[in-house]
Structure formats: C-alpha cells, structure tokens
Amino acid sequence: xxxxxxxxxxxxxxxxxxxxxxxxxxxxxxxxxxxxxxxxxxxxxxxxxxxxxxxxxxxxxxxxxxxxxxxxxxxxxxxxxxxxxxxxxxxxxxxxxxxxxxxxxxxxxxxxxxxxxxxxxxxxxxxxxxxxxxxxxxxxxxxxxxxxxxxxxxxxxxxxxxxxxxxxxxxxxxxxxxxxxxxxxxxxxxxxxxxxxxxxxxxxxxxxxxxxxxxxxxxxxxxxxxxxxxxxxxxxxxxxxxxxx
Amino acid sequence: xxxxxxxxxxxxxxxxxxxxxxxxxxxxxxxxxxxxxxxxxxxxxxxxxxxxxxxxxxxxxxxxxxxxxxxxxxxxxxxxxxxxxxxxxxxxxxxxxxxxxxxxxxxxxxxxxxxxxxxxxxxxxxxxxxxxxxxxxxxxxxxxxxxxxxxxxxxxxxxxxxxxxxxxxxxxxxxxxxxxxxxxxxxxxxxxxxxxxxxxxxxxxxxxxxxxxxxxxxxxxxxxxxxxxxxxxxxxxxxxxxxxxxxxxxxxxxxxxxxxxxxxxxxxxxxxxxxxxxxxxxxxxxxxxxxxxxxxxxxxxxxxxxxxxxxxxxxxxxxxxxxxxxxxxxxxxxxxxxxxxxxxxxxxxxxxxxxxxxxxxxxxxxxxxxxxxxxxxxxxxxxxxxxxxx
Numbered sequence: 001x002x003x004x005x006x007x008x009x010x011x012x013x014x015x016x017x018x019x020x021x022x023x024x025x026x027x028x029x030x031x032x033x034x035x036x037x038x039x040x041x042x043x044x045x046x047x048x049x050x051x052x053x054x055x056x057x058x059x060x061x062x063x064x065x066x067x068x069x070x071x072x073x074x075x076x077x078x079x080x081x082x083x084x085x086x087x088x089x090x091x092x093x094x095x096x097x098x099x100x101x102x103x104x105x106x107x108x109x110x111x112x113x114x115x116x117x118x119x120x121x122x123x124x125x126x127x128x129x130x131x132x133x134x135x136x137x138x139x140x141x142x143x144x145x146x147x148x149x150x151x152x153x154x155x156x157x158x159x160x161x162x163x164x165x166x167x168x169x170x171x172x173x174x175x176x177x178x179x180x181x182x183x184x185x186x187x188x189x190x191x192x193x194x195x196x197x198x199x200x201x202x203x204x205x206x207x208x209x210x211x212x213x214x215x216x217x218x219x220x221x222x223x224x225x226x227x228x229x230x231x232x233x234x235x236x237x238x239x240x241x242x243x244x245x
Numbered sequence: 246x247x248x249x250x251x252x253x254x255x256x257x258x259x260x261x262x263x264x265x266x267x268x269x270x271x272x273x274x275x276x277x278x279x280x281x282x283x284x285x286x287x288x289x290x291x292x293x294x295x296x297x298x299x300x301x302x303x304x305x306x307x308x309x310x311x312x313x314x315x316x317x318x319x320x321x322x323x324x325x326x327x328x329x330x331x332x333x334x335x336x337x338x339x340x341x342x343x344x345x346x347x348x349x350x351x352x353x354x355x356x357x358x359x360x361x362x363x364x365x366x367x368x369x370x371x372x373x374x375x376x377x378x379x380x381x382x383x384x385x386x387x388x389x390x391x392x393x394x395x396x397x398x399x400x401x402x403x404x405x406x407x408x409x410x411x412x413x414x415x416x417x418x419x420x421x422x423x424x425x426x427x428x429x430x431x432x433x434x435x436x437x438x439x440x441x442x443x444x445x446x447x448x449x450x451x452x453x454x455x456x457x458x459x460x461x462x463x464x465x466x467x468x469x470x471x472x473x474x475x476x477x478x479x480x481x482x483x484x485x486x487x488x489x490x491x492x493x494x495x496x497x498x499x500x501x502x503x504x505x506x507x508x509x510x511x512x513x514x515x516x517x518x519x520x521x522x523x524x525x526x527x528x529x530x531x532x533x534x535x536x537x538x539x540x541x542x543x544x545x546x547x548x549x550x551x552x553x554x555x556x557x558x559x560x561x562x563x564x565x566x567x568x569x570x571x572x573x574x575x576x577x578x579x580x581x582x583x584x585x586x587x588x589x590x591x592x593x594x595x596x597x598x599x600x601x602x603x604x605x606x607x608x609x610x611x612x613x614x615x616x617x618x619x620x621x622x623x624x625x626x627x628x629x630x631x632x633x634x635x
Contacts, residue, residue, distance in 0.1 A: 068263070186320060189264055
C-alpha cells in the first residue's frame with residue numbers, strides 16, 4: 001500500500017498572530033512552526049496502516065526551504081521519504097494543483113491529509129486534490145479500516161456519524177480520533193537525517209484568488225451586566241448600541 | 246492540563262540544530278503526555294512509576310551519547326542536555342532516573358568496561374530492559390569519597406566485597422549496580438554487582454520529602470562473591486567515578502534550568518490571571534520584579550548550558566566548568582522556585598501546581614552530585630590552585 005500524506009507547515013497553536021506590510025503578510029517573527037495537527041493525525045494513521053499491512057508512507061509539503069524542519073519531523077515520526085514542492089503555498093487551489101501534479105506521476109492507493117490546516121482553516125485542499133485527480137474525497141473521517149483494497153470509514157455528520165466504504169484510490173481528510181499522535185524517538189530523529197527528501201519545482205498554476213489584506217478580530221469589549229429585573233435593557237443595547245438586531 | 250511554554254528570551258533557538266530542536270520537542274511532548282498527568286499523584290504517594298523505565302528506553306533518553314552499536318543514540322552532549330532539561334521540567338526525580346542510568350551506569354561501562362561487558366549490559370540498559378544504579382556515597386563518606394570503607398579482597402577465583410553505600414538512586418529496583426570499592430592496596434575500582442547475588446541487598450530509604458517519585462536506597466554487601474569478570478578493567482582510582490559525575494552533573498546543570506522554566510512559566514501565567522485589587526497581580530511592581538529577575542537568571546543559566554554543551558561536545562569542558570554550571574543553575578532554580586511559590590500564594594503549596602514539588606526536589610539536587618558548597622570550593626581550588634578541602 002502506497003500512502004501519500006500531505007502536511008501543512010503552520011504556526012504553533014500558541015502563536016501570537018500579527019501582520020506586516022500593510023496587513024498583507026503574516027508576521028512570522030518569533031513564531032514556532034509545527035505540522036498541522038490534523039495532518040499529524042493523518043500521518044499517524046498512515047504509519048499505523050503501514051505497520052499493520054506494509055507499504056510505504058511519503059509525505060508531501062508545498063513550501064519554501066524553511067519548512068524542511070517540519071518535514072524532517074514527519075520523517076522522524078516514521079514517514080519513509082518526503083517531497084517538498086518548492087513554492088510558497090499561496091492558496092488552497094495552488095497547493096492542491098501541486099499535490100495533484102505529484103500524485104499524477106506516482107500512483108498512490110491513499111492520499112491522506114488533515115480535515116483542514118490550522119492557519120487558514122480552509123478545509124478545501126482534500127476536495128480539490130480529489131477533483132483534480134478524478135478520485136472520491138471523504139472528510140472529515142474519524143476512523144479508517146482497510147480490508148484488501150477497500151476502506152471502511154466513519155465520518156462526522158451533523159448530529160451523528162456516517163459509515164462509508166470506498167475502494168482505493170481515494171483522498172481523505174482526517175481528524176481525531178483516527179489515530180494517536182506519535183512522539184518520535186531519538187533513533188527516529190537521527191534516521192530522519194538520512195531519509196530521502198526530494199525537492200520539486202512547482203507546476204504552473206493560474207491565480208484564482210487574490211489576497212488583499214488580513215485583519216485580526218476586534219478585541220473583546222468589556223462585559224456589561226444587565227439586571228435580570230429589566231430584560232428590556234438587553235434588547236435596547238443589542239438594537240441601539242451593538243446594532244445587531 | 247500541562248500548558249507549559251518554554252521561555253527563550255535570548256532567542257537561543259536560533260543556535261540549536263534542527264535535530265536538537267526535534268529532540269527537545271519530542272521529550273517535551275513525552276513529558277506532557279506521560280509524566281505531567283501522573284507525577285503529582287506519584288509524588289504524593291511516594292511511588293516510583295516503574296513503567297516509565299521501559300518508556301524512557303523506547304524514547305531513547307538512556308545514555309543517548311553511547312554509540313548506536315551498543316544501543317545508544319550516538320548523539321551529542323547538547324542533545325543530552327536538552328533531554329535532561331525537558332525531563333526535569335517534568336520532575337527532578339524522573340530526570341534523576343535517566344541521569345543515573347545514562348551518566349552513572351552506561352557511561353562507566355562504555356568508558357571503562359570490556360567489550361563483553363559493553364555487549365552484555367549497554368543494549369539492555371539503553372532499552373530500559375535493565376535498570377542500573379551507581380554506588381559511590383557511603384553513610385560516613387559523602388563529600389569525601391576517597392575515605393570510602395567499602396572494599397574487596399582477591400580470593401583467587403572471585404572478589405569478596407564488603408561494605409555499604411547510601412543515598413543510591415534506583416537501587417532497590419536496579420538489576421545491576423556499578424559499585425566503587427577499594428582493593429587491598431586501597432585503590433578504588435568498579436565492580437558490577439548484579440541483583441540477586443547472595444549477600445547483596447538494596448533496602449529502600451523511606452520518608453523522603455524530596456524526589457518522592459524516584460526510588461532511593463542503600464546497597465549493602467555482606468561477603469558478596471563478585472565474579473572477576475565483573476570488574477571494569479579500564480579504570481583505577483577516584484578519577485573514574487569523578488568522570489562519571491562530570492557527565493551527570495553536566496546533565497543536572499541543564500535539568501535545573503528545566504525545573505526553573507516550569508516554575509517561571511507557571512508563575513507568569515498565574516500572575517496574569519490572578520486578580521487582586523481589581524487587576525491582575527502581574528501589574529504590580531513587586532510581582533514584576535520577581536518575574537523579571539527570574540527570567541534574567543533563567544536566561545543566564547540557559548546561556549551557560551549552551552556554551553558548556555559546546556565545550557563538552559568539543560571534549561573541552563573541565564570538571565571545574567561543569568561544577569560552576571551545576572552549582573549556579575541548581576541554586577538559581579531553587580531561588581526561582583521559592584519566588585514563584587510566593588507569587589502563587591497559598592495555591593503554590595498544593596499539588597495542583599508543580600512549584601512546591603520542584604522546590605522540594607531541588608533541595609536534593611542542590612546537595613547530590615557534589616553539594617553547593619563543595620562546587621564553590623572546586624571553583625576556588627581551580628582559580629587559586631589551592632584546595633580548601635583536602
């Protein structure tokens with residue numbers, strides 16, 4: 001079984017978010033980067049599947065050279081090899097086209113990634129990759145079992161879960177509790193240094209999204225307490241001060 | 246929930262390699278997942294979490310500087326230091342278990358042992374299949390190990406070992422003890438004494454108020470027949486155990502920074518959330534003074550460790566340099582723990598926070614592996630050329 005795991009290189013969840021260049025660029029000064037947490041679930045599941053049934057796990061990241069420590073971590077956790085598409089991941093469409101181009105020239109039984117990255121949280125890449133490759137796309141999956149070349153998956157839906165079955169190959173967006181995050185051991189970290197990491201140049205991609213600027217949410221205002229004896233005061237404030245009703 | 250965030254005020258992260266940062270992150274995540282959720286309970290009940298030995302082995306924190314052919318990681322000393330920092334961030338007792346196994350058991354077997362001894366013990370010690378301990382200190386000989394009474398006699402086909410060791414981390418559970426004892430000429434040698442050999446017992450020391458999650462005991466030798474092949478062949482004299490202590494003290498210098506970082510992070514978080522006089526206590530000058538002094542001292546200790554790591558990796562770190570770092574950093578951690586405890590007020594004394602546990606642990610750390618005062622005199626002897634304690 002050949003598995004491709006797509007990993008994003010995202011700011012740590014505790015990062016302070018700010019922007020530079022007239023709010024058009026993310027300010028990465030002092031920011032620690034990690035493997036997207038949902039992508040890490042996908043990677044952990046891929047390694048579990050390989051350990052149970054053999055095969056190989058390749059990780060792919062669309063990013064510039066500064067993402068290599070994140071890729072090395074994926075190798076330390078247990079991926080066999082890695083591909084970095086040497087380009088800034090400017091939007092979901094661009095990233096999906098790069099991944100699809102790599103997947104077209106290599107046959108993978110499974111393409112796994114997180115349900116969404118945790119920087120822009122678009123949750124679009126798995127669907128786009130599947131569309132570009134003409135494959136089924138299932139997300140968000142919380143359980144994945146393989147029997148031969150068929151996968152049975154549990155998927156979260158409004159108010160319950162859906163169990164779906166799909167033959168290889170397909171694309172899936174993962175979330176907990178599909179697998180437990182793995183902590184790399186020292187041997188894994190050292191062996192990651194010598195695992196292959198191929199750097200590919202990006203394929204041409206039409207710009208379909210133009211980024212204008214970023215804004216952070218407004219800071220939380222002070223809390224106003226309302227006397228329960230005068231609930232009409234709440235309506236007055238919502239209508240005239242907050243202007244939301 | 247362990248929300249620890251490590252302070253890095255001088256951006257030292259820019260100086261570590263990708264592997265060193267991965268190693269630190271792996272141990273930090275391990276501590277959050279495996280140690281933090283259970284450590285308060287273990288300490289409250291004075292119970293050593295035995296299952297951690299195998300987990301430490303799987304993670305690779307036992308003797309990471311030992312070459313891979315003997316089951317070690319073949320890693321540099323800066324990586325070893327970062328591992329000790331993260332383990333002690335969790336608990337000094339947990340770091341002590343790893344320090345003893347790596348620096349005081351695997352290191353002497355690797356440095357002074359025969360090929361057969363290395364093959365027999367190192368892979369099992371690295372994997373956590375075996376636990377080891379180190380016997381140097383005696384009831385009446387702590388700072389003055391050269392006075393040790395434990396001795397052995399050459400009986401032709403074996404050595405006959407008699408004596409007792411005290412304050413030995415891991416001893417009640419250890420499968421093998423590296424025991425330093427004098428021969429008939431009064432020369433110090435190391436014998437590997439295995440668990441279960443007649444005449445050898447390792448009673449546990451109870452009622453500790455410190456390192457409560459680490460198991461400590463004695464080693465008692467009553468006419469123990471030690472096979473001759475169990476002597477480490479390539480060491481003779483007190484310089485042997487002192488070299489082991491250099492390696493362990495080096496790890497402690499890093500470890501203490503971990504404990505201090507945890508206390509600081511806890512106190513900073515608490516000070517920003519705790520409201521008194523309608524504002525966070527972090528807004529008061531006296532609290533800021535405490536926090537600012539803490540981060541200053543932690544940053545200085547981090548820089549000391551970083552440079553010491555470079556010296557150690559280059560094979561240039563001297564005993565006196567290691568003494569300075571051990572003494573400074575442990576004392577710093579103890580002061581940070583005390584200040585941090587005050588910031589947390591009454592909450593600081595409970596097991597809901599790690600500070601009081603760190604503080605009590607550090608009372609051992611400031612004494613073991615060379616007391617605070619002895620290390621000062623090592624610096625004194627180094628700069629004057631005159632020993633004040635011999």
